[in-house]
Amino acid sequence: MAPQNQQAFFNFIKTQLPPHLSLVDEIADLLNISMDSAYRRIRGEKAIDFEEIQKLASHYKLSLDQFLHLSSNAILFSDRSLNANSAFQFDQYLKALIQDLTYMNSFEQKMLYYLNKDVPIFHHFAFPELAAFKCFFWRKSIVHDPTFATKRFLLEEHVDIFKEASTKISDLYATMPSLEVWNMESINSTIRQIEYYRDTQTFAKQKDIKVVYEGLLKAVERIEGFAETGKKHTTTACGLPSGDYQIYINEFILGDNTIMVHLDGAKVVYINHAVHNYMLTKDERFCDFTNDHFQNIIKRSTPISIVNEKERKKFFFRTKEKVLSRLAGL
Template sequence: MTPATTQSQFFQQLKGLMPPHKALVDEVADLLGISNDSAYRRIRGEKPIDLGELQQLAAHFKVSLDSLLNLSSDALLFTGRPQVHPAITLESWLTNMLGQLQLMNSFGQRHLYYLLKDIPPFYHFQIPELAEFKMFFWMKSILHYDSLKGVRFRFGEPYYQDCHPICQRIVALYNQMPTTEIWNVESLNSTLRQIDFYREAGSFATPSDARLLYEKVEELIGAIEYQAEVGVKCVLRQPGSPALPYRLFVNELILGDNTLLVELDNNRLTYLNHSVLHFLGTRDERFNDFMFANLDNLMKKSTLISGVGEKERNQFFNALRRNIHQRTQAL
């Protein structure tokens, strides 16, 4: 393979990563500070790109050069800025989530696969009380806000109110993507245990706050059950327009790890969860093919309860409700 051919294939790879409404030549020209004509000549392989330009392009598009240089390597390229408090704030985390969803929705063909360990934040954000509690938990126990030391949780604080608009934008974007989720009956437990912990630690402003949160969790479970029954994406039982496909699988043996894989036109991205809140992403083709094969295998060994499987669906959601009722009865 000639260097010019290799270079052309590299740019074809970059083109596949571009949202449909953007032009590769404009992106390359802006990034390298050259004219569109010079960018075209590089894209066609008529003018070689130097190592500095190659480094700029690879870093910007977050791609590995192993395949371009025909290297056989076990190395994988993941992206994700290290998040260290106080550099990371809840606002920056929400903004990053919003940006990732905007990127996904910029592609024509898209499908999100989610291997759950916990209920996704996109669902908690649909109910203000749950959204506020999760914000408090993340800020106090994960991001370690100094301002929350010794502070009890209260509904309706101004800070939470300021975050609701971006949370609603996140919910709207999540519901613009066809989605497949793989659940386990344990997927509910993280949220319930967080409520349990703060109740037992006396961290609620009033004793009735825990009961209200348990009730809101049950309301959310009912909404997700309805979404599974109709088989389309919904926000609190209201299907989107257009109504996009939703599949829910239950795997009784495997508890997920909050891995996300998204198909965007002819490309795949994988996001791996770490440190509770954060994700590392990769476009590595080998890794993404492996992850998709793993998810496909899990789905084959799971029970589909969306659209079909009424008996199994009722059994699953009733088991979740029993878990909630055990806690409310103990109050």
């Protein structure tokens, strides 16, 4: 790698590190070399070999195209998929969410953008009953976990299983400044999932249907509170700061659950696939393209956090009414 490309390579790695981490320390530890050797590689005085390039690119999930000036359209993604045929377990899926949110929150300048198709995944975890239902639904009906094949949903069996992880996810997201783009359809998928289990008698107890709907209603009311103040709040007295909250409404575009994160000038994009799975990339070209897409949608959407009280009340009234009408029909 040419010295100038090597310097650019290490400069980019530096943008991926939280402020409290030293680039030199990271490189020295990862490559098992001295601090002096790490400095010489970072300055381009000593060429990094192929094995070192491979190790660094793999660890930081980087595509080399931009540093080697290749014209390839290939983009490197790191997959975070949960399926019944892998050793990747659901508790690991939740731990990965915690790790990602912890990483994001470690930066000084940070912002998470969420283009909703559904209610953003993080909001479910503030309410154990709703989180238990969503986790059960994903495992039984999406992942097709064989151990769930004949199971019916019994709230008391599942509500405490991932409670600690759920609370952690909820609080970490409440700390992260975020902007969400909603559509009136965003609530519908969760409602349909509840209705499907009701119609197929997958709920073991009739009263659990009501409890799950009430959890969904509480989640919407909590989000409405965030929108009124422009601030999120944690579910526990954990001492974490409140993250700024912006919500936009777009009547014409239903999102695809893409997440984009700005971290001290760097960007990371999470692409949703297969309902609840994500793959991420730090590829500069792709992230810049996604950023432009987000900004265009935001310009064509209506902000309802703090401002536009009439539009905010109308949106949340209509959203809550969808849940309340189902509760009334039980």
